[in-house]
Amino acid sequence: MVTIETLKKRKSRRFSSDRIKVFLFLIPAAVLLLVFLVIPIFQCLYYSLFNWNGMGPAEDFIGILNYKKIINDSVFIKAVLNTFAIVGLSLFVQLPLALFLAIMIGRGIKGRAFYRTVFFLPYVLSETITAVMWRILYNPDPKRGFINAVFQAFGWKMQDWLGNMNLVLFSIFIVLTWKYIGFHMLLYITGLQNIPRDVEEAALIDGVNKRQMLTYITLPLLSGTIRTSAYLSVLGSLQVYAIVWIMTKGGPVNASEVLSTYMYRFSFVRFQLGYGAAVAIVMLIISLIFSITYMSLTRRTEHVA
Amino acid sequence: MSDNVAKKSINFKELIPVILKYIVLVLALLFILVPIVIIIFGGLKTRGEFYTIPYIPPIPPRWDNIIKILNMPIFWYMMRNSVVVTLTSTAAVVIVSSMSAFVFARMDFKGKGVLFQFFTIGLMFPATVAILPIFLIVRQLGLQNNLISVILVLTTFQISMSTVILRNFFMEIPSELQDAALIDGCNRTGFFLRILLPLAKPSLAAVASLAVVNTWNDLLVALVLIDKEKLWTLQLGVMQFQGQYGQDLSLVSAFLILAAIPAVIFYMFAQRHIVSGLTAGSIKG
Numbered sequence: 001m002v003t004i005e006t007l008k009k010r011k012s013r014r015f016s017s018d019r020i021k022v023f024l025f026l027i028p029a030a031v032l033l034l035v036f037l038v039i040p041i042f043q044c045l046y047y048s049l050f051n052w053n054g055m056g057p058a059e060d061f062i063g064i065l066n067y068k069k070i071i072n073d074s075v076f077i078k079a080v081l082n083t084f085a086i087v088g089l090s091l092f093v094q095l096p097l098a099l100f101l102a103i104m105i106g107r108g109i110k111g112r113a114f115y116r117t118v119f120f121l122p123y124v125l126s127e128t129i130t131a132v133m134w135r136i137l138y139n140p141d142p143k144r145g146f147i148n149a150v151f152q153a154f155g156w157k158m159q160d161w162l163g164n165m166n167l168v169l170f171s172i173f174i175v176l177t178w179k180y181i182g183f184h185m186l187l188y189i190t191g192l193q194n195i196p197r198d199v200e201e202a203a204l205i206d207g208v209n210k211r212q213m214l215t216y217i218t219l220p221l222l223s224g225t226i227r228t229s230a231y232l233s234v235l236g237s238l239q240v241y242a243i244v245w246i247m248t249k250g251g252p253v254n255a256s257e258v259l260s261t262y263m264y265r266f267s268f269v270r271f272q273l274g275y276g277a278a279v280a281i282v283m284l285i286i287s288l289i290f291s292i293t294y295m296s297l298t299r300r301t302e303h304v305a
Numbered sequence: 306m307s308d309n310v311a312k313k314s315i316n317f318k319e320l321i322p323v324i325l326k327y328i329v330l331v332l333a334l335l336f337i338l339v340p341i342v343i344i345i346f347g348g349l350k351t352r353g354e355f356y357t358i359p360y361i362p363p364i365p366p367r368w369d370n371i372i373k374i375l376n377m378p379i380f381w382y383m384m385r386n387s388v389v390v391t392l393t394s395t396a397a398v399v400i401v402s403s404m405s406a407f408v409f410a411r412m413d414f415k416g417k418g419v420l421f422q423f424f425t426i427g428l429m430f431p432a433t434v435a436i437l438p439i440f441l442i443v444r445q446l447g448l449q450n451n452l453i454s455v456i457l458v459l460t461t462f463q464i465s466m467s468t469v470i471l472r473n474f475f476m477e478i479p480s481e482l483q484d485a486a487l488i489d490g491c492n493r494t495g496f497f498l499r500i501l502l503p504l505a506k507p508s509l510a511a512v513a514s515l516a517v518v519n520t521w522n523d524l525l526v527a528l529v530l531i532d533k534e535k536l537w538t539l540q541l542g543v544m545q546f547q548g549q550y551g552q553d554l555s556l557v558s559a560f561l562i563l564a565a566i567p568a569v570i571f572y573m574f575a576q577r578h579i580v581s582g583l584t585a586g587s588i589k590g
Contacts, residue, residue: 040438
């Protein structure tokens with residue numbers, strides 16, 4: 001013990017001697033983060049106070065007017081509600097489904113690797129490919145769109161999946177589920193594998209039945225994984241972009257507008273960069289509030305546990 | 306063990322949940338696979354066949370659309386751009402993140418905690434949210450229409466996650482090893498290069514595979530920073546292609562097949578690494 005202590009002391013002395021090297025090691029990452037993340041965000045905050053079309057210097061200072069306009073824009077409210085709807089559907093439909101499948105696959109099914117490979121495949125395909133693919137599948141003409149062909153074959157009412165204002169968000173959610181359910185499943189399967197075998201065996205010996213096992217042992221032991229997957233799901237839902245933009249451009253009539261498409265439209269289609277900057281800041285604040293809430297919540301529960 | 310139990314007591318009541326389970330599984334598999342199969346069918350048909358017999362297997366397959374795309378010079382430009390962006394960003398991510406992860410895992414200094422918080426800032430601000438600020442700074446730097454800007458931005462947004470994953474891994478390597486190396490006269494850089502990095506190969510592979518998937522699949526960064534057609538990445542090309550040839554769905558499907566092939570091949574070889582990167586990143590991040 002004594003030797004280790006002295007070694008540690010010597011180590012720290014040696015290590016403080018070339019402190020400069022510490023900073024050399026950190027510089028590349030720090031420079032990138034500063035130049036492409038931190039400085040831009042502060043700049044964005046600055047521009048959000050101007051009426052600015054992106055050409056020439058920003059001179060027309062208007063204070064918080066952009067923010068006032070945002071809050072009063074019904075399309076923005078729609079985008080927020082749609083984004084939250086996607087968050088909600090992901091949390092309460094997609095994740096339980098993923099958990100259900102993971103528990104099924106996790107429990108002694110033959111060909112587990114096969115299922116995992118298939119379910120995870122969409123995650124590797126890009127959102128761009130996914131969106132173009134599903135645009136074709138959702139084509140309202142049953143001779144072109146497979147979904148309506150199936151509906152026709154079963155004698156169900158065919159739908160204009162991406163053209164119907166009441167349906168479009170749901171159609172997009174299906175695509176998001178297709179793409180991301182495998183990822184969450186994967187997290188759950190890994191979480192299940194980390195549950196110590198002897199805990200479950202002990203419970204079996206104590207005469208616990210399958211349902212009790214699930215509610216009193218498996219799920220509580222999986223709560224950490226569930227929390228992480230929920231966090232990633234919300235963060236991902238808040239920034240859904242490519243799938244919506246390619247499939248509907250936020251339409252029809254803003255029915256599928258989400259925060260990122262709203263921001264993109266004002267910044268890069270209409271070139272109202274001051275306004276777009278303000279929208280970006282609002283998005284940043286929403287993500288930040290969510291992240292901080294999550295972190296403080298998990299820290300608290302970890303203390304309790 | 307559970308197999309034995311199942312065999313001993315097969316009765317109708319116990320069979321129902323098993324059957325149900327397989328029905329659900331098959332439905333889920335169909336949900337994932339059928340869309341892909343339909344697109345593959347479509348891409349291997351002529352335009353006429355696509356509209357008359359869209360959903361039956363293409364026997365014999367028609368390669369017309371595939372060949373047409375392979376003969377487009379722009380397709381190869383896109384492929385080259387995507388490969389350049391992906392390989393360069395991935396290399397940069399691995400080098401930069403392993404250096405910062407080493408510092409956070411292996412050294413003690415004042416303000417380390419705060420600095421580490423700063424390095425994980427990218428976990429909270431995904432590129433989508435920060436895309437307008439990024440566009441503005443790239444324009445100021447005069448790096449628009451330059452793949453370097455895409456590479457730098459994509460690298461930046463991988464740093465936080467990769468640093469967290471590698472730091473956790475580096476911390477697991479016993480400090481006795483470091484002490485021994487120091488006693489043998491190895492300096493810290495030597496320890497990092499000759500001992501730590503070789504030991505960390507699995508986690509480096511995981512971080513690299515994750516970076517490949519994320520940078521290869523990027524649309525937004527390239528979309529905002531690149532206008533010139535010759536500099537389009539493959540994802541940008543897929544989006545523009547469907548706008549341009551939207552009427553010819555079999556041609557679009559063929560383009561999708563070709564654009565997906567590199568990712569699928571990579572997935573087959575690196576599945577293990579991608580999976581371990583994702584789980585390591587999410588469970589500890």
